[in-house]
Structures are given as structure tokens and as C-alpha cells.
Amino acid sequence: MIKKMILTIVLFSAIPFFLWAQPIANTLVVHTEAGQDTISKYIYGQFSEHLGHCIYGGIWVGENSAIPNTRGIRNDVVAALKNIKVPAVRWPGGCFADEYHWQDGIGPRADRPKMVNTNWGGVTEDNSFGTHEFMDLCEQLNCEPVICGNIGSGTVKEMSDWVQYLTSDGDNPMTALRKQNGREKPWQVKFWCVGNETFGCGGIMSADFYANELARYSFFLKNYGRNSLYKIASGGLPEDYDWTDTIMKKWQTTDGWLQGYLGGYSLHFYTVNDWNKKGSATQFGETEWFATLSRTLHMEELVQKHAAVMDKYDAGKRIGLIVDEWGNWFDVEPGTNPGFLYQQNTLRDAMVAAVNLNIFHNHCDRIKMTSIAQMVNVLQAMILTREKEIVLTPTYYVFKMYTVHQDAVLLPVDLQTAACTSGTNSIPALSASASRDRAGRVHLSLANLDPANSQNLRCELRGVTGARVSGEIITAANMNDCNDFGKPETVNIKPFTSAQLQNGILTVSLPAKSIITLEIK
DSSP states (O other): OOEEEOSOOBOOTTSOGGGTTSOBOEEEEEETTOOOSBOOGGGGEEEOOSSTTSSBTTTBOOTTOSSOEETTEEHHHHHHHHHTTOOEEEESOSGGGGGOOGGGGSSOGGGSOOEEOTTTTTOEEOOOSOHHHHHHHHHHHTOEEEEEOOOSSOOHHHHHHHHHHHHOOSSSHHHHHHHHTTOOSOOOOOEEEEOSOTTTTTTOOOHHHHHHHHHHHHHHOOOOTTOOOEEEEOOOSTTOHHHHHHHHHHHHHHTTTSTTOOSEEEEEEEEOSOTTOOOOSSSOOHHHHHHHHHHHTHHHHHHHHHHHHHHHHOTTOOSEEEEEEEEEOOOOOTTSOGGGOOOOOBHHHHHHHHHHHHHHHHTTTTEEEEEEEOSBSSSSOSEEEETTEEEEOHHHHHHHHGGGGTTOEEOOEEEEOOEEEETTEEEESEEEEEEEOTTSOEEEEEEEOOSSOOEEEEEEEETOOOOOEEEEEEOOSSTTOBOOTTSOOSSOEEEEOOEEEETTEEEEEEOTTEEEEEEEO
């Protein structure tokens, strides 16, 4: 059974009658007059790896497919992703990136060599989805490409040639090769990951060794024309703060010599309690709900501690913290290839997404981009596909609801919340973040992590002159409800009306296991 542990009990005379049923243990102050930092839209980035059916079947079906497509890319998937305003897509990996040789994926598809994906399922890929196809996807989505280069099995020349192939319009071999392959004008490719998880599948490197490799590669990755590279360093294991210190120290000593040596620093963190027994994505109860939410809240500590190390060398916050792999990782669905990492997506996943996005918002002074893993058919996906069908997951609807925060000004919040407990697990009942958009509208996103009890909130909106509030909610009858093929949607966005605003005081009754976004204007 769930017990409520009250941290603070405060009664306010301004609370409407409908909230008097229980004490208000949750208070929030939104400093609408104190906003300075912008929540970068790139915090809503996506990750697409050559893994399972993320690319083949999920994004790419080929021009001759009976599934409606544009130049081989699924129309339904593109339309869904455009609806959540995807700002950036990271590709081709992941671990796959460090065995991917980009020149195998250009030119006539019939002539492209095959390769074995040794990281994910040992399947043979025909390289029909390569550089041009990925850039076409980004153009259809109107989003920024984020390319992860191969350090593990590649060379400096290979990566520098890829930059030249994509972005140069000069008189050089790579420009000529690109034009030969049908693309006359160069693309703009700003974001470039210099390796991936180099502590492990990216080469099993030490921090010192990788720091030197990063400097060497970065020096030879050139800017062409109007393209200016934002180079992202590979981080260490989630709690390896010494790795962060090593990279940042190297940046400090090379800054001014290696122009553009480092723009961002990568952090990867998956919500996994036990790597040997991750648990079912759908068959779980209260204990697993609490364990998952408790683990994902660890992101706050990781961000704070990595940011503190970065602050030692970069007090001006010139280097962005890039959380370019995050999300839930459970056991694969029964009967599917273990190497394809296909899992369902429930209300629990939606809650994990909301909690992480609130954390990222509140640290947007340092966090400049993230990529949830992964976009289609893999891990905590936005979309599931099966032949001609697609399913929009509960996580998808969180991203849709939260689009109002993209490129909005963060409004600092002070949250005091009750705690909810199950057995030995205790977590904060509420998570929150707020922003003001360019039209002056304030948006407040709230998550009630308590799976069994509603939570009442009193919120003071300092500096707000608006008198109207409207809202949306994501919840479901059961914590493991999901959307599935051939069935009506169970988890999506619905109107929310249990909020009142009077004289700058907002009172909200949040149902159990719910995610809410309010608009005040």
C-alpha cells in the first residue's frame, strides 16, 4: 500500500472549496519576473540508430513499398514527428556509429556493399539508408541533423572527408563526389559527435587517450563556407566525473589554439535498475513503478554534478551538456529479437519522459540538447510501426504536450512537495517546470508521480497579470496502460479543468499518475 509522507502542511485562505478535502502539502512559486535562460528546442531531440526496426521498417521502406512514402521514407512517421516539432535527429548511432563507414552508404543503392551489424542482432544491412537518405529525412522534418562520427574503427581522414562531403562547395574531391551522387548544393550540418561512448563500444579508451583523440579529430574537422561545426565530445559512464574533468581540462588548455575544439559534452543515462534483469515494459506493479521513477530522478544528481565539474573550467557556460541518450530500457517484448530492443510504452514511460524534460528545462543554462532513445520501434520510442500501421506512444504525447516549452524562457520555480512511498522506496510526489513563450503566455508543466493518490497544489504566480487558465492532461486508469495496434488509444491528451486562478494564486488538483500542462494568459 502507498503511504503519504507529508513534508509540509500549510493551509491557505485563498484555496477554493473543492481543495479543502485534504491539507495542501504541495506549494509552488513561479518567478515569472525572473526568467533569463532559454529552453533550447534541441532539448526535444531524437535518436535514430541502425538498431532493430528503427531505420528499416520504421523510417525507411524504399520507394517501391506499398506503404505510402516520399523517396522511400514513411509519410505517416514523418507527419507524426512533424506534429511534435522534432528539432534534431541523431544518427547513425550509438554503438553502430563506430562500425559504420559512411562511404558504404552513398552512390547507387544496388552498388552499395552490405555489412553485418555486430552490435545489434548480427543482421546484414544493405546500406540502402545512408547519408543522402538521412539528410532527406531531416529536410522532410525541417530539423537539424546530428551526425555521430566513427572514431572506434574509423580514421581522422574518413571523418574529415564526411564533413567535407556534406558541407563543402569548393573545388575538392568530396564536393565532386557529392555532386556525382546527385546533390549539387552542400547541406548545413552543425552538430557533430566526435565518437560515441568511447569508454566502451566506441573503442574502450581511457579518458586521457580519448581527450587526445578528441583534440586530434577536432583539429581536422573543418568549417566550409557558412557551415560552423558544433563538436560534441563523448562522455564517460554516467557517474564518471573524472572523465568530465579530464575533457574539460583539455578544453581549457587548448582553447584559443584549437578553434571550435569543443562545443558540447555528452552524458548518457538510461533508467535501468538492474542490467541483468531489466523487467517487463508492461507487466509491472507499484513496486516497479516506484523503482523506475526513483532511478530516473537520479538524472537530477547527474546533471548537477557534471555541471559542477564543467563550471570549474567554464564558468561562462560556453560548453553545453548534451544528454544525447536517455530513457527507459526494459526487457524486449516476448517473442522479439533480443538484439532489436523492441519494447512497449506505457503511462510509466510517459511519466519518465515528463520528469526528465522538467529536469532538463530547469537546467537549461547548461543543457543545450538531448536525444531520447529512440525515435521509432526501439526502447522508449515515440512511434511503433507494424507494416502499414503506426502507434503513437504515451511518450509521444508528452513530447506533443510539451512543445510549448521549445525556445521559451525558463521561469524559475520553487517547489515544496509531499513525498509518496512504497515499501522502502520514497519519491517526491510532484515534478514541475515553467516557461514564458514569445507571445507572453506562461506554461506550467506538472507531473504527479504518485500512482494511487491525487495531489493538491497551491501555486503562487509572481508577476502574472493574466486571469485565464486552461490545461491538458495525460493519464489513464492503470499505470501500465499503453497504446497498441488495432485498438483504440488508451493514453493520449485530454482537456484538464481542475485548476483555478484568482489574484495570482493558482490552485490545482492533480489526479494520481497524471501529467498536466497549464497555460496562463
